[in-house]
Amino acid sequence: MNAALIPTVEVSEDFRTRAHQALGDAQLRNNFRNAMDSLMSKRAASFSDAHEREHLRALGNAVRARALSKLPDLLEQLEANLTRNGVTVHWAETVEEANAIVLSIIRRREATQVIKGKSMVSEEMEMNHVLAAQGIECLESDMGEFIVQLDHEKPSHIIMPAIHKNASQVASLFHEKLGVEYTKDVDQLIQIGRRVLREKFFEADIGVSGVNFAVAETGTLLLVENEGNGRMSTTVPPVHIAVTGIEKVVENLRDVVPLLSLLTRSALGQPITTYVNMISGPRKADELDGPEEVHLVLLDNGRSQAFADSELRQTLNCIRCGACMNHCPVYTRIGGHTYGEVYPGPIGKIITPHMVGLAKVPDHPSASSLCGACGEVCPVKIPIPALLRRLREENVKAPDSPHPVMRGQGSKYSRQERFIWNAWAKLHSSPTLYRLFTFAATRLRALVPNNVGPWTQNHSAPKPAARSLHDLAREHLAKQGAR
Amino acid sequence: MSAKQNILGKLRHSLTGTTPVPDNFDEALVTQIYTYPPEQRIAQLRKLMEAVHTEIHLTRGAEWPALLAQLLQKRELPSLLIAPTTEHGRRITEHWSNHPQLPQLKAYDRPVEEWKAELFNDTPASLTTTLGAIAATGSLILWPTREEPRLMSLVPPVHFALLKASEIYDNFYQVQQQFAWAQGMPTNALLVSGPSKTADIEQVLAYGAHGPKDLVVLILEDQ
Numbered sequence: 001m002n003a004a005l006i007p008t009v010e011v012s013e014d015f016r017t018r019a020h021q022a023l024g025d026a027q028l029r030n031n032f033r034n035a036m037d038s039l040m041s042k043r044a045a046s047f048s049d050a051h052e053r054e055h056l057r058a059l060g061n062a063v064r065a066r067a068l069s070k071l072p073d074l075l076e077q078l079e080a081n082l083t084r085n086g087v088t089v090h091w092a093e094t095v096e097e098a099n100a101i102v103l104s105i106i107r108r109r110e111a112t113q114v115i116k117g118k119s120m121v122s123e124e125m126e127m128n129h130v131l132a133a134q135g136i137e138c139l140e141s142d143m144g145e146f147i148v149q150l151d152h153e154k155p156s157h158i159i160m161p162a163i164h165k166n167a168s169q170v171a172s173l174f175h176e177k178l179g180v181e182y183t184k185d186v187d188q189l190i191q192i193g194r195r196v197l198r199e200k201f202f203e204a205d206i207g208v209s210g211v212n213f214a215v216a217e218t219g220t221l222l223l224v225e226n227e228g229n230g231r232m233s234t235t236v237p238p239v240h241i242a243v244t245g246i247e248k249v250v251e252n253l254r255d256v257v258p259l260l261s262l263l264t265r266s267a268l269g270q271p272i273t274t275y276v277n278m279i280s281g282p283r284k285a286d287e288l289d290g291p292e293e294v295h296l297v298l299l300d301n302g303r304s305q306a307f308a309d310s311e312l313r314q315t316l317n318c319i320r321c322g323a324c325m326n327h328c329p330v331y332t333r334i335g336g337h338t339y340g341e342v343y344p345g346p347i348g349k350i351i352t353p354h355m356v357g358l359a360k361v362p363d364h365p366s367a368s369s370l371c372g373a374c375g376e377v378c379p380v381k382i383p384i385p386a387l388l389r390r391l392r393e394e395n396v397k398a399p400d401s402p403h404p405v406m407r408g409q410g411s412k413y414s415r416q417e418r419f420i421w422n423a424w425a426k427l428h429s430s431p432t433l434y435r436l437f438t439f440a441a442t443r444l445r446a447l448v449p450n451n452v453g454p455w456t457q458n459h460s461a462p463k464p465a466a467r468s469l470h471d472l473a474r475e476h477l478a479k480q481g482a483r
Numbered sequence: 484m485s486a487k488q489n490i491l492g493k494l495r496h497s498l499t500g501t502t503p504v505p506d507n508f509d510e511a512l513v514t515q516i517y518t519y520p521p522e523q524r525i526a527q528l529r530k531l532m533e534a535v536h537t538e539i540h541l542t543r544g545a546e547w548p549a550l551l552a553q554l555l556q557k558r559e560l561p562s563l564l565i566a567p568t569t570e571h572g573r574r575i576t577e578h579w580s581n582h583p584q585l586p587q588l589k590a591y592d593r594p595v596e597e598w599k600a601e602l603f604n605d606t607p608a609s610l611t612t613t614l615g616a617i618a619a620t621g622s623l624i625l626w627p628t629r630e631e632p633r634l635m636s637l638v639p640p641v642h643f644a645l646l647k648a649s650e651i652y653d654n655f656y657q658v659q660q661q662f663a664w665a666q667g668m669p670t671n672a673l674l675v676s677g678p679s680k681t682a683d684i685e686q687v688l689a690y691g692a693h694g695p696k697d698l699v700v701l702i703l704e705d706q
């Protein structure tokens with residue numbers, strides 16, 4: 001089995017096409033609906049005290065906001081403390097730089113096998129793909145990620161990567177790719193995964209992981225997980241490379257207490273995960289196990305762009321709990337793959353434009369009904385709907401507008417649309433024009449075509465009323481006056 | 484310019500003229516509702532740990548080695564990995580020397596590289612101590628040491644853990660403060676809240692993903 005050597009399939013077509021395809025896939029919609037319903041009710045049950053929940057969210061927000069307000073200093077403090085503890089810290093502005101750092105460590109160690117715990121940042125880097133191209137096997141060890149990699153797919157959810165598949169689909173996959181007997185029994189399927197991956201943990205030269213919180217005060221990398229693959233990946237191989245975004249740092253160790261509670265309850269409805277793994281250094285001279293080398297790669301990849309704008313900066317509060325996608329009516333219907341990028345759902349819509357540029361994901365900010373559910377559940381109170389509206393604005397700004405906020409902005413700018421809005425604004429700020437307009441609209445209402453673009457796909461055509469509200473009001477007042 | 488300078492430069496530039504957000508950490512929020520009367524701590528811990536399939540036994544300082552031996556035999560485990568130089572390791576060795584028929588004892592007394600295959604393929608169970616536990620979340624606190632290395636509580640499929648009742652604390656915040664964790668962390672510190680599990684296939688909970696399939700906690704009521 002050498003799944004990692006085959007790169008994953010690229011998702012083709014554009015967002016709209018993919019959305020249509022996904023909406024037509026009853027199995028997929030069913031899988032997502034069931035999973036999201038259960039995740040939502042688990043979360044709700046674990047936050048049974050609304051008062052506590054709201055105070056904790058406020059604290060979570062304050063902790064993250066404080067960390068971001070001193071981000072450069074905290075990053076330096078983190079580096080100093082980690083270095084003192086024996087961890088090597090690397091900085092990368094781009095995913096290419098981050099991959100080069102990882103590759104150089106692999107080369108120096110003459111490594112050929114890499115085992116990976118769950119890491120969304122490594123997905124940003126497309127690390128599996130990059131390493132495979134160099135003939136290095138990079139195998140996912142989180143059960144969900146393992147399944148997804150085996151099928152040459154990408155994760156469809158940041159916490160539950162294989163949530164788009166049901167047990168029979170996994171059963172066929174294991175049967176086909178691993179040559180095991182077909183079984184739909186989840187326990188047996190997990191035991192198959194355990195057997196295969198234990199061997200890989202044993203053989204791996206390098207373990208790669210993400211980081212949930214990096215504590216500046218102590219120089220500690222904190223990882224949460226239920227399976228134990230994170231502990232395996234960070235403890236068994238002789239080298240551990242952690243990759244993370246520059247925003248993941250918190251100031252104090254105590255700051256992780258509320259964040260941890262918010263994270264596991266929002267994500268899975270659990271009071272805590274099975275393992276909370278706090279790593280502060282490599283194996284000491286007299287210790288009998290643990291990695292000889294620990295590296296931390298701090299990746300920017302567009303985060304400093306979001307950071308530059310005080311409103312968009314709030315995007316970086318995110319602790320990657322996935323609650324926003326679990327509660328998103330759009331995500332639940334179209335699934336994670338439709339977004340075509342690493343981070344799906346509401347968080348994906350607000351973070352991806354900074355990573356790949358708005359021009360590459362022009363439909364992201366508008367693929368939302370702005371129902372507000374994401375903002376309501378976000379444990380660190382990111383105003384996601386407000387940020388989506390902001391990105392919509394950036395998306396239609398004239399390309400030559402001064403002080404560009406983000407890469408690829410104005411990708412949906414259209415002179416025609418801008419002209420219409422300008423005219424619309426004029427119309428509504430001049431009483432004479434407005435009266436003229438309503439006069440014409442009410443008289444010519446029969447001329448509205450039955451087909452007005454996307455609107456009439458799902459709605460009846462908007463027909464102006466026979467008389468304007470102004471008109472009716474005037475008449476009403478006149479009658480009252482007469483009485 | 485290096486990547487580090489570029490990144491820090493951009494971040495600093497974006498913060499020009501701003502002041503840091505004050506630290507208004509309200510510790511009551513993470514302690515108040517997570518504080519228990521001493522006599523309820525065991526029950527609270529038990530409730531949460533048993534809910535995630537942890538096996539819990541109440542025992543006493545004088546009796547636990549015999550109970551451990553019994554549990555091993557009941558599970559038909561052929562051997563047990565111990566940390567021979569620790570206090571509890573010595574207690575086990577002593578008990579075992581008086582009872583010759585018990586499962587074999589293995590010592591984690593050399594670097595993992597020297598016996599990795601045996602650890603992975605032929606070590607069905609281990610016993611470690613704990614630094615205590617956290618009632619609020621149902622978690623054991625483990626600080627692996629030279630004597631009791633990291634992999635002891637991870638690789639063997641059955642993990643036995645010793646816990647003194649007097650060392651069950653209320654919440655994570657209290658533990659951090661009381662033991663001044665921020666002053667110095669070990670290379671690896673862990674909270675373990677049950678046997679390894681996953682719900683990655685169809686949200687169906689399955690135990691024994693990558694770590695221990697069974698976690699058995701022996702609570703010493705008199706210690």
Ligand code: SF4
Nearest residue numbers: 318319321322324378
């Ligand atoms: S944006 Fe909020 S809800 Fe969504 S993943 Fe991030 S922290 Fe969770």
